[in-house]
Amino acid sequence: MKTNKLRSIEKVTQPGTPHFVGDGFRVHNFIPGTSTMQRMDPFIMLDYNSKYNFPPTNQPKGVGVHPHRGFETVTIAYRGRVEHDDSSGGGGIIGEGDVQWMTAASGVLHKEFHETEWSKRGGEFQMVQLWVNLPAKDKMSSPKYQAIVNSEITKVALPDNGGEVEVIAGNYEGHKGSASTFSPINMFNVKLKKGAKTELSFPENYTTALLMVEGDAKVNGDTNAPQDHFVMFSNNGETFTVEALNDTVILVLSGEPINEPIAAHGPFVMNTQEELIEAFQDFNTGKFGYLED
Amino acid sequence: MSLPNFRKFLIEKGGLSEEEFSQVEPFIKTKSVTSYEFLLKAGEVCSHSFFVEQGVLRFYALNEEGKENILQFATESWIVSDRGSVFFQEPSTYYIDAIEDTLTVVLDDAFISEVVKVNSNFRIQNEKLLQNHIRHLYKRVTLLIGATAKARYLEFVNMYPDIMLRVPQWMIASYLGITPESLSRVRKALANENFKP
Numbered sequence A: 001m002k003t004n005k006l007r008s009i010e011k012v013t014q015p016g017t018p019h020f021v022g023d024g025f026r027v028h029n030f031i032p033g034t035s036t037m038q039r040m041d042p043f044i045m046l047d048y049n050s051k052y053n054f055p056p057t058n059q060p061k062g063v064g065v066h067p068h069r070g071f072e073t074v075t076i077a078y079r080g081r082v083e084h085d086d087s088s089g090g091g092g093i094i095g096e097g098d099v100q101w102m103t104a105a106s107g108v109l110h111k112e113f114h115e116t117e118w119s120k121r122g123g124e125f126q127m128v129q130l131w132v133n134l135p136a137k138d139k140m141s142s143p144k145y146q147a148i149v150n151s152e153i154t155k156v157a158l159p160d161n162g163g164e165v166e167v168i169a170g171n172y173e174g175h176k177g178s179a180s181t182f183s184p185i186n187m188f189n190v191k192l193k194k195g196a197k198t199e200l201s202f203p204e205n206y207t208t209a210l211l212m213v214e215g216d217a218k219v220n221g222d223t224n225a226p227q228d229h230f231v232m233f234s235n236n237g238e239t240f241t242v243e244a245l246n247d248t249v250i251l252v253l254s255g256e257p258i259n260e261p262i263a264a265h266g267p268f269v270m271n272t273q274e275e276l277i278e279a280f281q282d283f284n285t286g287k288f289g290y291l292e293d
Numbered sequence B: 001m002s003l004p005n006f007r008k009f010l011i012e013k014g015g016l017s018e019e020e021f022s023q024v025e026p027f028i029k030t031k032s033v034t035s036y037e038f039l040l041k042a043g044e045v046c047s048h049s050f051f052v053e054q055g056v057l058r059f060y061a062l063n064e065e066g067k068e069n070i071l072q073f074a075t076e077s078w079i080v081s082d083r084g085s086v087f088f089q090e091p092s093t094y095y096i097d098a099i100e101d102t103l104t105v106v107l108d109d110a111f112i113s114e115v116v117k118v119n120s121n122f123r124i125q126n127e128k129l130l131q132n133h134i135r136h137l138y139k140r141v142t143l144l145i146g147a148t149a150k151a152r153y154l155e156f157v158n159m160y161p162d163i164m165l166r167v168p169q170w171m172i173a174s175y176l177g178i179t180p181e182s183l184s185r186v187r188k189a190l191a192n193e194n195f196k197p
Helices: A116-121 A273-284 B002-014 B016-028 B083-088 B110-116 B122-146 B151-161 B169-176 B180-194
Strands: A009-013 A019-021 A023-032 A044-056 A062-068 A071-079 A082-086 A092-094 A099-103 A108-114 A123-133 A144-148 A152-155 A162-171 A185-192 A195-203 A208-212 A217-219 A222-225 A228-233 A240-246 A249-254 A263-265 A266-268 B029-033 B036-041 B049-054 B059-062 B067-072 B094-097 B100-108
Touching: A009 A217, A009 A222, A023 A123, A044 A208, A092 A099, A092 A144, A099 B016, A123 A208, A123 A249, A123 A273, A185 A195, A185 A240, A228 B059, A240 A249, A240 B169, A249 A273, A266 A273, B002 B016, B002 B049, B002 B067, B016 B110, B029 B036, B100 B110, B110 B122, B169 B180
Parallel strands: none
Antiparallel strands: A009 A228, A019 A023, A023 A044, A044 A123, A062 A108, A071 A099, A071 A123, A082 A092, A082 A108, A099 A144, A152 A162, A162 A185, A185 A249, A195 A240, A208 A228, A208 A249, A217 A222, A217 A240, A263 A266, B029 B100, B036 B094, B049 B100, B059 B067, B059 B094
């Protein structure tokens, strides 16, 4: 039995009015929407496309060419398929259950659209895009991708046939996650069967939150966490419990705060105002490369 | 309503003290528009200028074929107006509409008078803004007559650093007086020159 101190809930947030990113992502913003980048450090942005039905189309929907610098984007596809291209010639498809971990770092231009074939059929789409901040020393490192297909994600079965934990990044009970990270980050999909209960524990100072992707749960015994809600924890303990009220999928985020100044404007997240101005100048003068719309 | 950009403008550019700003604050009038909404249409008399607190506006004319020719974008802390129509009280031949949902501060004679009442120097500061605008227009005409597409583009992004992320390419091409295809060529050439993966 663990004897760690209980981590209490700071707040449970319901999904707000959705907005469109481009024409392909209908998202509820939870970070920084429900708090601030500083409080959620190292998680600086979270857009959640709750289940939404896109009708069939021959014109794939999505977001056109845009830059990023200074952080990583993590795309987790629960339903639907996304294709992406970038200015360094990279590209690929993120399918259901897959995770794309893109280190934008010194800068990329990219575009993201529903996959052409998927668009023709249309259907239910559900996705998370998360921005993970980079420590100052890594912000100008070379961009890279980790395309993590579902079959490669570490999976750990829970006792008593209670479900499983997909370890996207970090460490769950000694099982290492599939993605490499620049600062300590835990990112799991906890899949619990109805009635199953589990306990999770992270260092007290780690920023810790849950996104209820599927189903409903009780957290710490008495707090309801319904589907599509976001649960933010306090930093007053390590451990919390979740009990599935029906079959659930919970995205668990827990990361060590980087604790460096944040200067953010649109798609650039740096440490100082001067670095932001430089990011705009570099983008405008082609230093991010070129990508056809 | 908190108007940090307008406050900064009146204090830094207008020369008002914090106290003078709070004296004119009750006279501030704002107007919000959603994207695509008009603030001015050709045929109307433009009765005031708009200071952009948040958002993007554009100022344009339509040519004989109905094509939009964009004279100016106004992002945060820019002022846009058909000054000729305001001053001479004649119908405008221009349009002002919003590219993003935009919050503006309405600058009319009544408001300017209130500001001048608390700080008479503001009249000189306001004159300076007008002269600065004329200087900018000279430069813009010079670039349009004689400069390469690349030089026009570089001057443009220097003046509006974040606009490439906020405004469609075809509108930027219209402002620069080039086709969208030449804008693509300019950006591609710059990337070839400066992109070091």
